[in-house]
Amino acid sequence: xxxxxxxxxxxxxxxxxxxxxxxxxxxxxxxxxxxxxxxxxxxxxxxxxxxxxxxxxxxxxxxxxxxxxxxxxxxxxxxxxxxxxxxxxxxxxxxxxxxxxxxxxxxxxxxxxxxxxxxxxxxxxxxxxxxxxxxxxxxxxxxxxxxxxxxxxxxxxxxxxxxxxxxxxxxxxxxxxxxxxxxxxxxxxxxxxxxxxxxxxxxxxxxxxxxxxxxxxxxxxxxxxxxxxxxxxxxxxxxxxxxxxxxxxxxxxxxxxxxxxxxxxxxxxxxxxxxxxxxxxxxxxxxxxxxxxxxxxxxxxxxxxxxxxxxxxxxxxxxxxxxxxxxxxxxxxxxxxxxxxxxxxxxxxxxxxxxxxxxxxxxxxxxxxxxxxxxxxxxxxxxxxxxxxxxxxxxxxxxxxxxxxxxxxxxxxxxxxxxxxxxxxxxxxxxxxxxxxxxxxxxxxxxxxxxxxxxxxxxxxxxxxxxxxxxxxxxxxxxxxxxxxxxxxxxxxxxxxxxxxxxxxxxxxxxxxxxxxxxxxxxxxxxxxxxxxxxxxxxxxxxxxxxxxxxxxxxxxxxxxxxxxxxxxxxxxxxxxxxxxxxxxxxxxxxxxxxxxxxxxxxxxxxxxxxxxxxxxxxxxxxxxxxxxxx
Amino acid sequence: xxxxxxxxxxxxxxxxxxxxxxxxxxxxxxxxxxxxxxxxxxxxxxxxxxxxxxxxxxxxxxxxxxxxxxxxxxxxxxxxxxxxxxxxxxxxxxxxxxxxxxxxxxxxxxxxxxxxxxxxxxxxxxxxxxxxxxxxxxxxxxxxxxxxxxxxxxxxxxxxxxxxxxxxxxxxxxxxxxxxxxxxxxxxxxxxxxxxxxxxxxxxxxxxxxxxxxxxxxxxxxxxxxxxxxxxxxxxxxxxxxxxxxxxxxxxxxxxxxxxxxxxxxxxxxxxxxxxxxxxxxxxxxxxxxxxxxxxxxxxxxxxxxxxxxxxxxxxxxxx
Numbered sequence: 001x002x003x004x005x006x007x008x009x010x011x012x013x014x015x016x017x018x019x020x021x022x023x024x025x026x027x028x029x030x031x032x033x034x035x036x037x038x039x040x041x042x043x044x045x046x047x048x049x050x051x052x053x054x055x056x057x058x059x060x061x062x063x064x065x066x067x068x069x070x071x072x073x074x075x076x077x078x079x080x081x082x083x084x085x086x087x088x089x090x091x092x093x094x095x096x097x098x099x100x101x102x103x104x105x106x107x108x109x110x111x112x113x114x115x116x117x118x119x120x121x122x123x124x125x126x127x128x129x130x131x132x133x134x135x136x137x138x139x140x141x142x143x144x145x146x147x148x149x150x151x152x153x154x155x156x157x158x159x160x161x162x163x164x165x166x167x168x169x170x171x172x173x174x175x176x177x178x179x180x181x182x183x184x185x186x187x188x189x190x191x192x193x194x195x196x197x198x199x200x201x202x203x204x205x206x207x208x209x210x211x212x213x214x215x216x217x218x219x220x221x222x223x224x225x226x227x228x229x230x231x232x233x234x235x236x237x238x239x240x241x242x243x244x245x246x247x248x249x250x251x252x253x254x255x256x257x258x259x260x261x262x263x264x265x266x267x268x269x270x271x272x273x274x275x276x277x278x279x280x281x282x283x284x285x286x287x288x289x290x291x292x293x294x295x296x297x298x299x300x301x302x303x304x305x306x307x308x309x310x311x312x313x314x315x316x317x318x319x320x321x322x323x324x325x326x327x328x329x330x331x332x333x334x335x336x337x338x339x340x341x342x343x344x345x346x347x348x349x350x351x352x353x354x355x356x357x358x359x360x361x362x363x364x365x366x367x368x369x370x371x372x373x374x375x376x377x378x379x380x381x382x383x384x385x386x387x388x389x390x391x392x393x394x395x396x397x398x399x400x401x402x403x404x405x406x407x408x409x410x411x412x413x414x415x416x417x418x419x420x421x422x423x424x425x426x427x428x429x430x431x432x433x434x435x436x437x438x439x440x441x442x443x444x445x446x447x448x449x450x451x452x453x454x455x456x457x458x459x460x461x462x463x464x465x466x467x468x469x470x471x472x473x474x475x476x477x478x479x480x481x482x483x484x485x486x487x488x489x490x491x492x493x494x495x496x497x498x499x500x501x502x503x504x505x506x507x508x509x510x511x512x513x514x515x516x517x518x519x520x521x522x523x524x525x526x527x528x529x530x531x532x533x534x535x536x537x538x539x540x541x542x543x544x545x546x547x548x549x550x551x552x553x554x555x556x557x558x559x560x561x562x563x564x565x566x567x568x569x570x571x572x573x574x575x576x577x578x579x580x581x582x583x584x585x586x587x588x589x590x591x592x593x594x595x596x597x598x599x600x601x602x603x604x605x606x607x608x609x610x611x612x613x614x615x616x617x618x619x620x621x622x623x624x625x626x627x628x629x630x631x
Numbered sequence: 632x633x634x635x636x637x638x639x640x641x642x643x644x645x646x647x648x649x650x651x652x653x654x655x656x657x658x659x660x661x662x663x664x665x666x667x668x669x670x671x672x673x674x675x676x677x678x679x680x681x682x683x684x685x686x687x688x689x690x691x692x693x694x695x696x697x698x699x700x701x702x703x704x705x706x707x708x709x710x711x712x713x714x715x716x717x718x719x720x721x722x723x724x725x726x727x728x729x730x731x732x733x734x735x736x737x738x739x740x741x742x743x744x745x746x747x748x749x750x751x752x753x754x755x756x757x758x759x760x761x762x763x764x765x766x767x768x769x770x771x772x773x774x775x776x777x778x779x780x781x782x783x784x785x786x787x788x789x790x791x792x793x794x795x796x797x798x799x800x801x802x803x804x805x806x807x808x809x810x811x812x813x814x815x816x817x818x819x820x821x822x823x824x825x826x827x828x829x830x831x832x833x834x835x836x837x838x839x840x841x842x843x844x845x846x847x848x849x850x851x852x853x854x855x856x857x858x859x860x861x862x863x864x865x866x867x868x869x870x871x872x873x874x875x876x877x878x879x880x881x882x883x884x885x886x887x888x889x890x891x892x893x894x895x896x897x898x899x900x901x902x903x904x905x906x907x908x909x910x911x912x913x914x915x916x917x918x919x920x921x922x923x924x925x926x927x928x929x930x931x932x933x934x935x936x937x938x939x940x941x942x943x944x945x946x947x948x949x950x951x
Binding site: 270430516541545552573583587602603606614616618622623 | 677692696814823923934
């Protein structure tokens with residue numbers, strides 16, 4: 001297949017040769033590896049890559065991925081790192097308007113008519129800078145032995161083309177979901193040359209208009225993964241509860257990749273947190289292995305105050321009984337449901353003491369460390385925060401595991417925001433809204449829902465799927481909702497934007513979700529026999545010296561059972577640490593401080609934490625009010 | 632020390648000032664500068680410029696978003712340029728003719744009283760204008776009772792703040808207070824825990840854009856600790872302090888190195904000048920910060936400060 005630059009302009013082309021999304025389980029060769037957490041099936045490609053920056057597509061080094069291309073003028077860049085933090089692209093912060101505001105006139109393809117295909121809009125965009133990434137690797141011996149070798153990109157913003165040894169492999173959009181490609185056909189012994197061409201913009205730009213610094217580049221890890229001849233490709237774990245709320249209702253579905261119909265056995269074991277065995281079974285390898293509704297009496301429930309996790313261990317054995325791979329997964333028993341228009345966890349009303357959390361590190365932007373995550377969870381715990389909305393995109397995979405362990409209720413949000421297509425200078429004006437009901441945009445957004453679901457579906461902490469943020473509503477978002485409803489009856493679906501287009505309220509979102517509604521307006525809603533329980537997906541806008549008046553929201557909790565709390569906007573300021581050009585001291589800078597225009601300036605600083613992860617004074621107020629409703 | 636309650640304060644009937652002295656203290660009130668010009672305890676000066684009523688707060692992000700600063704902009708001018716229009720003096724509670732020359736020729740170099748009250752009347756630069764008075768009553772121990780009264784007037788926009796601002800000659804080493812933990816406002820103080828707190832230096836909360844900050848609600852006392860003066864003969868760098876006490880109701884205060892106007896003018900914390908003064912403001916009324924949103928939602932009504940109503944507060948400065 002030949003890659004085409006035109007894919008950047010076409011909302012219907014968003015993944016080419018990508019492997020289907022699957023669960024985020026890890027797998028190991030032995031119990032020893034499992035104990036260390038280091039899988040010999042993986043090989044990191046993080047580190048220094050060769051790099052060439054081009055200001056626009058026409059200036060890019062065409063053919064740079066060819067083994068004999070002259071790359072003597074290439075620089076280097078770190079993976080993961082934003083191209084802007086590395087100093088090639090200009091730092092820019094903007095909220096709702098598109099980052100090309102005042103510079104380039106663009107309308108989304110098909111939004112104003114079937115004939116408006118947007119050809120050249122991005123493929124020939126003068127603002128569409130390009131990063132050519134390249135490095136060599138030699139497969140580790142352990143990976144060379146495996147049946148299949150794939151490469152995983154955990155996050156590349158905003159569109160990427162991939163080559164191996166000069167041959168085109170595939171194309172991906174969706175900056176915040178993992179993209180995986182099969183490299184097996186292109187691999188060779190010895191040194192391999194992997195090349196990635198990253199474009200700053202594509203049609204994805206219209207649906208990645210989140211209120212954030214606008215970055216590009218390979219900003220999360222890249223790794224090679226070797227998969228053995230029998231491999232658990234996907235798993236679905238359901239740890240539900242029976243109606244008595246004490247009996248665990250366990251189901252498991254494994255999807256196995258088998259080379260040449262390889263034979264063997266799959267051993268499934270469940271242990272409690274202390275390692276005591278509760279269940280053990282061995283099944284012959286097949287394409288699918290299922291355990292349905294296995295009941296466990298008197299299970300230890302998972303909840304915020306006691307996030308008890310059981311241990312699932314799947315061991316794949318070959319015909320000789322030798323271990324092929326071991327897949328561990330911790331899961332909890334818990335039940336999420338809507339009953340009498342109230343959302344319940346394990347039979348009890350949920351009260352969300354939540355925060356919205358962008359991934360942020362003042363030094364590196366959205367390249368964050370596991371230490372950052374752990375520190376955030378410590379802050380959650382110290383301040384009675386029990387819930388997080390992954391605003392407004394899937395986060396690093398580790399975060400979901402950590403939330404399972406910490407008992408943080410997650411609203412797992414898709415990578416979707418098209419704010420600038422329907423709201424202009426504060427007014428609702430959806431004349432060129434995407435995805436809207438446009439068929440040309442539907443698959444791209446449903447694919448984002450699919451990726452979010454497939455990757456994270458086994459995380460106990462996720463109580464809600466969220467379709468995205470501030471994208472208005474139409475048939476396409478209704479299709480995303482339908483996707484979740486078809487695939488997951490163990491969780492509820494959230495979407496705020498339907499409140500902007502009531503026509504879809506019976507098709508989208510299990511809850512009434514509003515942002516920044518004053519307490520009096522919420523009371524009015526709740527006083528009028530509403531259809532759905534109410535959640536503030538964003539409230540208490542903590543910009544600068546703020547967070548006054550929280551008592552009025554708190555009062556709703558006791559008064560209205562259908563008021564189920566919310567998520568403060570937001571957890572941490574987005575500001576970038578740099579050196580003051582005058583004094584040389586370390587300072588934090590915000591939108592507009594990089595000559596970036598049009599900008600929304602300090603609007604990026606709405607956190608309970610300053611960008612350097614020190615707390616704002618308002619945090620003690622959150623601790624107090626959230627502490628009144630620990631659940 | 633002897634029974635201080637019987638001590639009297641000495642009055643110096645100057646031509647431009649009224650001086651009040653006693654053991655360990657010396658205060659000067661300036662007719663020209665419209666306020667207390669000097670507050671010396673144990674040889675250390677505590678005033679850089681005369682304290683004045685204050686009405687402005689550095690615009691918060693929420694204030695900007697809901698247009699509060701625009702609506703109340705008159706108070707910024709008043710905060711900066713407030714003028715004193717009248718001075719009254721009372722000795723032992725009895726009003727006397729303003730003791731300026733030649734009226735003061737009738738006094739001597741040994742005038743004493745149990746207490747002296749000097750009251751400054753200020754006229755706001757608003758339309759319509761109104762008045763504020765600040766009265767200082769000093770007794771023989773050097774204790775100063777301060778009462779500040781704002782006279783409400785129909786048609787005036789809401790007040791961003793109402794307090795009395797002391798600017799001290801050097802930056803404080805720190806302060807301690809009996810009140811609530813952290814930075815609190817009327818609509819954000821439920822999480823504040825009552826206690827005795829010590830603060831090092833004069834921290835400015837590092838909001839991305841400098842703005843109103845550092846408020847401490849429900850305070851019983853605050854002690855400012857300094858160790859430097861501007862006196863060229865003073866080579867001592869030992870700590871010395873001044874204490875503001877509750878007189879009647881508890882008070883709110885902030886202790887920062889900047890005035891509201893200095894904070895207002897910076898877009899980043901690093902643009903603020905090097906800290907060189909202490910700005911201690913005692914507030915009689917504090918507006919809430921709000922938080923529903925930052926692009927229009929008002930602070931809840933009960934946390935506004937009406938300028939159409941009277942506001943009064945008092946506190947004391949501890950004597951020696």
